[in-house]
Amino acid sequence: MESEKLRDFNKLSDDESTVPSFASSRRDSDSSNSSHRPMLTQDILSSPLQSRQIRHRRSLRRRVPTRFTRYFSIIIIFSLVVFILTLIRASVISSRNVEAGNLGRRPPPHPEVWESFPFLTRYYGGIRSLSLSSENPQESRVSNGDENHAWQTNFTIPTHNLSTSARFEAYANNLPAGNTNESIQVKKCYINPESNISISPLQYYHGRPYGFPDNAMGSYKLLGLPEDICFERYGRLGPYGYGYALKYGGTGTGEDGDKEGSETVWKNGSEINQVDYRNIDWADIQRKCYNTNKARFKPEPSKMDNKETFSIFSNHYEDQKTNHSSITLPHTRLLSRTAVVIRAWDDFEYHEEDILNIRAMISELSLGSGGEYDVHILVQVKDEAANPIWADSDIYEKHLNNSVPQEFRGITTLWSVTQMLMMYQGIFDTFERGPDLPVHGPYRGLQMAMQHFAYQHPEYDFFWHWEIDIRYTGHYYNLFSKIESWSANQPRKGLWERSSRFYIPSVHGTWEEFKQMVRVHSEIGTASPDKVLTSIRGAKFVQREEKPIWGPKRTQHKEDWFETENDPVPPTSYEKDTYQWGVGESADLITLNPIFNPEETTWLLAKDITGYNISDGLPDRRAAIITTARMSKRLLLTMHRETALKKHHAFSEMWAPTVALHHGYKAVYVPHPVFLDRDWPSEYLSSVMNAGRNGATGGARTSVFGSGEHNFLGTTWYYNAGFAPNLWKRWLGLKVNNDGGAEFETTIDQSKDQKGVGGMRGGEGRMCLPPILLHPIKNTILPTEGNVEMKLEVPESDPSA
Numbered sequence: 146m147e148s149e150k151l152r153d154f155n156k157l158s159d160d161e162s163t164v165p166s167f168a169s170s171r172r173d174s175d176s177s178n179s180s181h182r183p184m185l186t187q188d189i190l191s192s193p194l195q196s197r198q199i200r201h202r203r204s205l206r207r208r209v210p211t212r213f214t215r216y217f218s219i220i221i222i223f224s225l226v227v228f229i230l231t232l233i234r235a236s237v238i239s240s241r242n243v244e245a246g247n248l249g250r251r252p253p254p255h256p257e258v259w260e261s262f263p264f265l266t267r268y269y270g271g272i273r274s275l276s277l278s279s280e281n282p283q284e285s286r287v288s289n290g291d292e293n294h295a296w297q298t299n300f301t302i303p304t305h306n307l308s309t310s311a312r313f314e315a316y317a318n319n320l321p322a323g324n325t326n327e328s329i330q331v332k333k334c335y336i337n338p339e340s341n342i343s344i345s346p347l348q349y350y351h352g353r354p355y356g357f358p359d360n361a362m363g364s365y366k367l368l369g370l371p372e373d374i375c376f377e378r379y380g381r382l383g384p385y386g387y388g389y390a391l392k393y394g395g396t397g398t399g400e401d402g403d404k405e406g407s408e409t410v411w412k413n414g415s416e417i418n419q420v421d422y423r424n425i426d427w428a429d430i431q432r433k434c435y436n437t438n439k440a441r442f443k444p445e446p447s448k449m450d451n452k453e454t455f456s457i458f459s460n461h462y463e464d465q466k467t468n469h470s471s472i473t474l475p476h477t478r479l480l481s482r483t484a485v486v487i488r489a490w491d492d493f494e495y496h497e498e499d500i501l502n503i504r505a506m507i508s509e510l511s512l513g514s515g516g517e518y519d520v521h522i523l524v525q526v527k528d529e530a531a532n533p534i535w536a537d538s539d540i541y542e543k544h545l546n547n548s549v550p551q552e553f554r555g556i557t558t559l560w561s562v563t564q565m566l567m568m569y570q571g572i573f574d575t576f577e578r579g580p581d582l583p584v585h586g587p588y589r590g591l592q593m594a595m596q597h598f599a600y601q602h603p604e605y606d607f608f609w610h611w612e613i614d615i616r617y618t619g620h621y622y623n624l625f626s627k628i629e630s631w632s633a634n635q636p637r638k639g640l641w642e643r644s645s646r647f648y649i650p651s652v653h654g655t656w657e658e659f660k661q662m663v664r665v666h667s668e669i670g671t672a673s674p675d676k677v678l679t680s681i682r683g684a685k686f687v688q689r690e691e692k693p694i695w696g697p698k699r700t701q702h703k704e705d706w707f708e709t710e711n712d713p714v715p716p717t718s719y720e721k722d723t724y725q726w727g728v729g730e731s732a733d734l735i736t737l738n739p740i741f742n743p744e745e746t747t748w749l750l751a752k753d754i755t756g757y758n759i760s761d762g763l764p765d766r767r768a769a770i771i772t773t774a775r776m777s778k779r780l781l782l783t784m785h786r787e788t789a790l791k792k793h794h795a796f797s798e799m800w801a802p803t804v805a806l807h808h809g810y811k812a813v814y815v816p817h818p819v820f821l822d823r824d825w826p827s828e829y830l831s832s833v834m835n836a837g838r839n840g841a842t843g844g845a846r847t848s849v850f851g852s853g854e855h856n857f858l859g860t861t862w863y864y865n866a867g868f869a870p871n872l873w874k875r876w877l878g879l880k881v882n883n884d885g886g887a888e889f890e891t892t893i894d895q896s897k898d899q900k901g902v903g904g905m906r907g908g909e910g911r912m913c914l915p916p917i918l919l920h921p922i923k924n925t926i927l928p929t930e931g932n933v934e935m936k937l938e939v940p941e942s943d944p945s946a
Contacts, residue, residue, distance in 0.1 A: 257855055259833075262823035266902050269875055270354025271403070271890060271909025273304040277352045278373045284356040284824075302355050304909055307406050310348040310380055315620045316513055329441045331515035334434035336420060336508075344508045345418050347620055348380030348410045350913055357915075360818035361830060362647050365915075367656050367816065369627045375913035376618050378877055379407035385504040386422050386497075390930060394421025396497040397930040402878040402887040403911040427507050427520070428555025435516035442516070443479045446603040481606035481731075483518050483625075483775075485510055486598060488591070489613045490525040491532070491548040491559070498877070498925040500550060502616060507556075509621040518625070519556075519605070522613075523594060524548055525587050526561040534559055558598065562586050565593040569788050577753040577796070584794060589753060591772055591797035596788065599781035607731070609775045614923050616873055619916025629775070632735050632813040637727030638719065641694040641767075641806075642667045644740045644814035645841040647834040651827040666840040667691055691839060695719040697809030700764040705757050707791045708783070713809045733777040733810035736769035737862065737918065740802050740814050741843030743768050747851030753796035754803070766795060767802035768843075769814065770850060771864055771920065776801055780810055817918055822859040822868040861919050869919040876912045877927065 267284040316331070335343050353375050365372035379388050379399065388407055389395035399407075411417045435442075485506065503520070510518035526532055526544065534541040541559065549557045565585045574584045582588050595610050602608075609625070617624055643663050653659040670691070696715045699706060716726055734740075743751035743766060750768075757764045784804050787793045795803050805812040821830075833856050838844030849856055857863035861872065871881050880886040884903050893908030 258829075259823060259825060259856060259859065262825055264822060264902055265358045265824055266899075266905055267354060267356035267358060268820070268822075268872060268914075269885065269902065269905060269912060270302065270357060271304075271907075271911055272350060272354070272375075272377055272406075272913045273307060273908075273910040274302050274355040275305075275308060275350055275352040275375070275913065276303075276355050281353060282356060283359050302906075302909060307910065308350060310350050310406060310409050313347040313349045313620055313623075315346070315509065315623045329438075331441070332437045334430075334437060334512040334515060336425070336430060336512070338433055338437075342418075342420065344420055344512065345384040345411055345413065347376065347384065349374045349376050350380075353915060354909065354913055358820065358824075359651075361651075361821045361825060361827075362649050362819040362834070363816040364648065364650055364656070365818055367648075368631050370624070370818070370916055371619070372915060375915050377911050377913045379404070379911075380410050381618060382501050382505065383407065383410035384420070385501045385508065386420070387501055389419050393419050394423050395419065396422075396501060396927075398497050398501075398927040399878075400930060401928060403890040405910065422504070422552065425552040426555055427552055431507065431511045431516070431519050431556070434512050435519070438515040441480050442482055443606075480517060482516070482604060483607040483609060484598075484602060484605040485518050485520045485609040485611055485625075486595065487520065487522045487611050487613050488525075488772075489522055489549075490587070491527055491544065493524075493548075493613065494924075495550050496925060497927050497929065499613065500552075503553065506611075506621050510625065513622055518622075521598075522549060522553055522557045523598060524557055524559050525594070526559050529561050529563050534561070535564065560594045560597070565590060565597070568597055569593060569794075572788070572792050572794050573755050575753065575755050577750065584755065589750075589796055590794070592784065592800050593788065595776070596781050596785035599776075599778055600785050603778070606778050607775055608778070608781060610772055612771070612773050612920065614921040615773060616919045616922045617916065618876070618914045618919070624916065624918075628735060628815050628817070629731070632732040632815060633730060634728055635732070635813050636722075636724040637715075637730075637811060638695075638722050638724050639664055639667070639693060640727065640811070640813065641740070642841070644736075644812060645742065645837075645843060646739060647831075647842065648816035649827060649831050649834070652831040663840075667693060671840045693719055694806070698765055698806050700757060700807060701761050702758040705764065705791075705793070707787050707793070709808070713811075727811055730811055731777065732775070732813045733780040734801055734805045734812040735775040736771075736802070736812070736814050737773055737817060738769050738771055738814065739842045740767050740769045740812055741837065741841065741848065741850055742766075743799065743843055743850070745845050746837070746843055746848040747846055747853075748848070749851070750796040750799065751851075753799065755795070756791060756793040764803075765806060766799055767806050767812075768796070768799035768850075769802050770798050771862075772797050773920075774801060777810070780805060783808060783810075817862075818915075820861045820868070820872075820917060822871075861917055864921060866920065870922050870925070872914070872917075873919050873922050874925060876914055877925065878911060879925075879927075 265284050333343065335341050349371075351374060353373070357375075382388070382399075386395040386398075388399035388404075389411075390400075391397040408417070411419050439445075487503065487506070503522075507520045511520055524545075526534055526548075532540065532544045534544050545557055545559055546554055548559075562583075562585050569585065569590075572584055576583070578589065584590050585593065587594075592610075595608065599605070599608055639660065643660060646663060648656070648659055653662060668691075695718075697709065697712050699709075715722070744763070748768070752763060754763060754766055780801060784800060787804065794800060802812060804810070833853065834849050835842055836845070836853070837848040842848060843850060847853075854863070854865065857866055859868045860866045861869045863869075874881050875885045878885070878887060878890065882903070884905070889905075889907040890911050891908065894906050897906045898904045899906060
């Protein structure tokens with residue numbers, strides 16, 4: 146028996162020797178780690194049957210994995226090949242669908258919060274429902290914080306007979322900023338000096354339409370603008386050719402709709418003064434107006450170079466030059482002059498409404514002021530290959546004549562991208578918005594043309610850059626003079642910080658309260674949305690020290706400094722100043738939107754700056770969206786020289802504020818009245834508009850400038866505002882979304898329920914609006930003589946309106 150067991154053991158040992166090394170190693174490892182197990186020899190010697198079973202399992206263990214692995218690998222490889230081919234096919238199909246514009250069915254985008262707010266309807270009330278502000282309830286549900294108050298819609302608007310309009314006296318109590326009563330008296334300017342023909346003044350009505358909403362941002366009272374009045378279309382545009390026929394020198398527009406009382410604007414005693422605008426030359430009229438009043442202004446520059454641009458100096462300037470010392474009275478203060486430069490392009494189509502607006506600007510700013518302003522049109526030549534205006538003076542003149550109406554040709558200056566490329570050579574182009582938008586073009590380099598224009602016109606101390614699609618329902622001189630005077634009176638202490646915020650009176654209180662609030666927020670900080678967002682993401686928020694801007698804010702590297710020797714220097718420290726520095730100083734930069742810090746915002750052009758050392762990051766910069774602004778000669782010539790000599794430049798809406806920041810020039814945002822088409826809760830409005838760092842508009846990803854710009858769609862002032870064109874067209878008596886028009890103005894529709902804009906009953910007469918800046922206003926086509934009433938299919942609050 147013992148010998149049989151020994152033979153079995155020897156046989157098993159022979160079999161063991163054929164087991165692969167990895168199995169043997171594993172077995173040895175298991176044996177060494179399990180010392181409590183019986184020895185293998187003892188198990189086998191005690192059970193021959195068990196020994197055979199073990200050998201059988203080990204044999205299977207060697208053969209089965211090989212077959213399984215082979216098939217499993219084939220399946221995996223096949224699956225991967227099918228998956229890759231499926232992805233390639235899906236990519237090809239997707240690319241073809243995108244090229245064809247077929248994006249398939251997608252869920253509608255989530256509506257923005259402001260879209261849930263109700264529309265305000267009483268903007269469209271008429272002149273037969275006028276009432277003074279003390280008797281006029283504003284249409285509002287929640288903006289005043291009274292959630293239980295509801296505007297009653299199902300009632301009859303109180304109407305009355307048409308009241309009498311009054312003449313608007315724009316110049317009686319207005320003095321230019323920095324001037325005193327010692328200024329020389331203005332001599333009246335005429336549109337035809339030979340026959341003493343003058344343009345009629347504007348007519349306005351006291352009060353506003355019943356229930357007219359309050360402005361949400363900005364302030365009439367703060368700027369000294371008239372608030373409790375309104376203008377209808379005849380009183381505003383009638384002096385410039387609106388409302389009478391072509392054969393009398395008018396535009397042939399305004400012949401339909403409510404016209405009651407419209408003739409008042411042309412009455413001059415017993416006569417009707419409708420100016421014949423045929424064969425008008427605005428360059429000659431402005432030049433004569435200046436010469437009549439030239440004793441009021443600073444001496445003319447000794448050198449002029451105005452070969453290709455309108456100037457108040459004639460071709461025989463040297464012969465007609467008058468010695469100021471011989472006509473200037475002692476103890477008088479000579480005035481600065483301002484150029485208002487309207488930006489356009491050579492294929493711009495001038496409709497009657499555009500012509501009316503430009504006539505209004507020239508009459509109210511230049512003629513009415515006695516030459517304080519000159520109005521110019523700066524026109525870009527788009528196709529330079531077809532129009533080589535710099536090669537031949539005759540080509541220049543021919544293209545100019547083809548680009549603008551005859552009456553404006555004398556005040557027009559042409560410019561081109563090639564001209565700017567020649568002027569400002571060597572700028573490193575970052576192509577921030579792609580190769581189709583170069584730095585010298587009208588999108589990213591628009592201010593280049595203004596810089597060169599200022600260089601060509603040393604006779605002006607200030608320059609308004611004005612877009613051709615801006616409208617103002619009030620008087621232009623009243624607006625400009627109030628803006629400039631208020632800006633000059635602003636102290637520099639805290640000015641950059643105040644100018645970086647929207648002023649919302651219903652939240653911020655008085656201007657003095659707002660000023661102190663900004664000081665506290667800047668010095669201490671606030672729980673602004675950007676900090677809340679940071680904490681939600683789990684990141685550690687580091688409070689940045691926000692020092693107030695006091696004097697020039699230099700760039701990080703001294704090599705980027707440029708001609709700093711004449712920059713303004715604060716007379717004392719920030720702490721010791723008692724809000725005195727800057728009072729009475731004319732602003733170098735006046736903007737109509739906040740001057741914000743683009744750093745960390747989602748604004749697409751935040752990094753569009755070039756020519757600086759950026760090894761330690763981009764330089765400090767500021768921006769103000771919408772290029773409309775007033776700039777001083779000092780600022781524009783600094784920009785001009787810095788671009789030409791230092792090769793510094795930034796996006797057009799960022800360049801002027803940034804240069805002002807670096808050189809310590811005075812920059813002011815003017816909080817003009819802005820209206821909303823919906824009833825926003827005031828606190829929510831403030832939290833959206835001032836959502837940047839420490840309650841400002843910029844400096845954080847939560848800034849309204851960038852991904853939040855959809856919030857401006859329902860405003861009266863922004864580049865994409867849809868409410869502005871709707872309001873302007875309705876005011877002109879046109880239909881928008883089948884609402885408004887001649888029948889709406891003259892007939893009451895009792896079937897309407899007074900709910901929403903489309904539910905208004907009408908019959909209140911033509912609309913009457915307080916002075917409001919509106920932008921953008923494009924392609925407004927008025928019905929002319931013999932045409933039927935026009936219907937414009939424009940959706941409410943559509944930016945393309």
